[in-house]
Amino acid sequence: MDSTARIMRAVANLTRSWYLRCGHWLQGLPVSPLLIAAVVMLPVGVVSSALLTPTRQIWIHLWDTLLPEMLSNTFVLLPGVGVGTFLLGTGLAWLMVAYRFPGQTVLNWLLVLPMAVPTYVLGFVYMATFDFAGPVQSILRQWFGQNIWFPEIRSGGGAILVMVLVLYPYVYLLAKAGFYEQSGATFEEVRVLGYSRAESFFRIALPLARPSIVAGLTLAMMEALTDFATVRFFNFPTLSDGVIRIWHGMMDLRAASELSGLLVIFVLLIILFGRSLRGRSRYYQLGGKVLGIPPVNLRGWKRWFATSTCSLVVAVAFALPVMQLFHWALIEITRTPAEAISVYLGLTFNSLLLSVLAAGFATAIAMILANGVRLSEGRVARTAAHLATMGYAIPGAVIAVGILVPLSTLDHTINDLLQSWWGITIGLIFTGSVVGLTYAYVVRFMAVAYNSVESSLEKITPNITMAARTLGASPWKLLWRIHLPLVGPGMFVGASLVFVDVMKELPITVMLRPFGYDTLAVWVWQMAAESIWAGASLPALIIVIAGLLPVILLIGAATPKRSK
């Protein structure tokens, strides 16, 4: 009895001293953030190293076939989308902030709705509507004869138009925030100095909002870079499309990863573009109340011009396309036999499953990351968090390739080992499985989850925890009554944002899905590629409706309240 106790104590002491020594050794090294950053950065590392060790034949072959066209298209698409979203987003934002006109409050948030529509959905709706066989050209031919000229929708211009209509809200929201944050006093001072309102816009408001606007532009361009479906619909293949074509067409992982490396260079270019435009100065006006630029009432025809411009944008980017989808969906539902509807149930189930899995993992990992950063409060941990949330900038196709390489190596190693030991083959476990898909989604959408979780974690100051403890709270009570209620909403918001993003995500799903595993997004893509519009419409509509959820959340969060 006595000796048992003594042994127990010795063991306890030994563990304690070991723990203390290791604790000391690891002290200052934020283990979990570093680990998460390493796992998340692995795919990017894989493709980057592939680019650094290029294979000659691959590049010669690429150069002889796809590469020149894809390169020039990418070089056209990015500036096109940049300029388009800048003009539309900044113009609308200025209209909202600096003027008063009828219907403004409603239009203010209606203008954000196009964000809910994935580019490939708007893409196929436009293609169906404006194509040679589509209703618009048919009617024009009826009225004006067979030889009527119409711009070719399947072109770079068409692709850029569609992307601008879907992506301008990024710039719109951030530009609006940038304009709102400005002090009205500065703006009025410039006017007192003798400048007109328009001149003050170019001299003061626009330069001050520049960092926000550039941030919005960067996001829009990254979205344009990750897209492959729209550009394929419009016969305007870019690098993302190239990666997927190489993988699907030739199953050549090496070539796909080297081309992905080239895409990473484009990402860096966008980031550099953002940095250089944002400039060195940080335009924050500190102190004082932010009163905002004083809005003026528009008069006469200008009132209605403003209202109708905004309405037109909402109509062409959201209302009309969604109505068209409804129309097709109704046709599809009425003519589909009841048992065939189960196809759609299956698709929805698959999408939900992936979205829930990814949302759960991303949020949980984001929580661990945020906690690690908080506990260590060091530079290393913060850098690790930055790296771990880099995925939002990396095109989906790149992440997919970067995950395929290590996973297939792992699979082949396992198979070789099993083969040589026991002579059995179990096939590929990780490649083309839900594991790989979830991994890729988590990498791509970590930033979304992390930002929500981190901002809510900020509400728990260390003293709040301590206050609860000195008031006699047990660990359980602390968790249930203080920590979860404070972080819960943030975690929920983060999880639902990831949920919707995964639902919309196409490149990763197309590349990594298990064989024959169709989701809503994949179905839309496949049907639209075959020009079966009605078949694509129902899943597209479900995606758009799900996509409205975060947009509504965003509207709530991004509408600054004007102080009275």
Added chain:
Amino acid sequence: MAFKLNRDNVCARKAWSSHVLLDNVSKSFDKVKAVSGLTLVVEKGEFFSLLGPSGCGKTTTLRLIGGLDRPDEGAITIGNEVVVGEGVWVPPEKRGVGIVFQDYALFPHLTVFKNIAFGLKGCSPKELKQKVMELLEMVGLPHMAHKYPHELSGGERQRITLARSLAPSPKVMLLDEPFSSLDADLRDELRHETKWILKEKGTTTILVTHEQEEALSLSDRVGVLNNGKLEQVGTPDEIYHKPRSRFVADFVGKADFVHGWIEGSLVICDLGMFPLNGDIPDEVRDVELMIRTDDVDFTVEPGGNTVVIEAQFLGAQILYKLLLPDGKAIHSIKPSTKIIPVGSRVKIKVDTKHIVVFRK
């Protein structure tokens, strides 16, 4: 010259009246010694202040007492129970200690009512309501029960925090600069309100502050901390008039220091000769004299050898700067009922009762 209690002495006192006892407590963060060798006795029902400049280890000391940090060495006793030290560790939730933090730390997602009710255990809903309302009455905010912390002003938050930490009827209350973020008017009012609430309840209180005025006006006794070490413990009067070290003399109150030397039982300086009270070792000859501004008085005399060179109006009083014949300056504070113009020739009188001598 640090204050030191020997252990037997401490234990003897502990037996009859001590309530919080720190015995040779130390705590370091990396290389920084936040608290070193702190020994301190706070008596039951006492209002005790820890006074010291920012970064001297005040918050750390409170956190050690509250159980939010563990000391590297030493022991802490609350009531008759050792809470840390000698292999014992009592977690914060079992110590019966209330803490009011510098940043209040109200629970942002709970109403005022639920914040206060958080620490009340095992009550029926009716009792709970009654107790919370009593506490709200006590801090003078009975109508605030259903507001959220972000809807309160700074002063209201402070009161609610006090009510929340008083709810479980703690034996010991720790206050970490609770008034520092309030504006001057409100601060004065709340200081005294808080003190009387705690006194009435008979709660042993340790207040931490870097404002000497606050410590001196509220406390039964004050401990002055410097660099994690206790420089002196005493009543406000002792701290102010009989500082044990140059640091305390400098930090508490306004004073001038003049050079002097010892001749037998006298101290001699430019201002005259004073009887030496206190114990200065024989070999010490060069000393420094601390003279409080309120111990220096002067009268206008056309032939005086001292000149008024500056007068700073402080409201009820005026602070004068006087130029001595040897070119040194000294300060004097007088009621502002009579204003003596700058440039007047005056004669100085120093009240020798409170002069304190330090070895150089």
